[in-house]
Amino acid sequence: MTNKTEEFQFGLATITAIGIKFQDKLYSNAMMIKNQLFHLAQIEGEWQIPVLYMETKPDLLVLLDLSNIAIATAIEVYKIDNPEIRQAYFEAINNLKSQLSHKKNKN
DSSP states (O other), X not given: OOOGGGGOEEEEEEEETTEEEETTEXXXXXXXXXXXXXXXXXXXXXXXXXXXXXXXXXXXXXXXXXXXXXXXXXXXXXXXXXXXXXXXXXXXXXXXXXXHHHHHHHO
């Protein structure tokens, strides 16, 4: 019988404004987006978290926390070279955030 836990390896990933950076890839998960941890990294700076990973499944990370365990998946990053398009994108995102915040405050 093979011990499956031997496939997992320990590592440190970095929480950034654009996602979880680990071994030249970016990852994300719904909980981190919902809790605005990427926004927090943009405001307060990056920090590291412990992760488990398998070399045979490079698109998945197991995020370790004192209270729970979560899975993050790899995301694709596209570079926007046109500054006008980039600015319009960020304005649209900020507008959506404002609308959501306004809706929450009404309820």
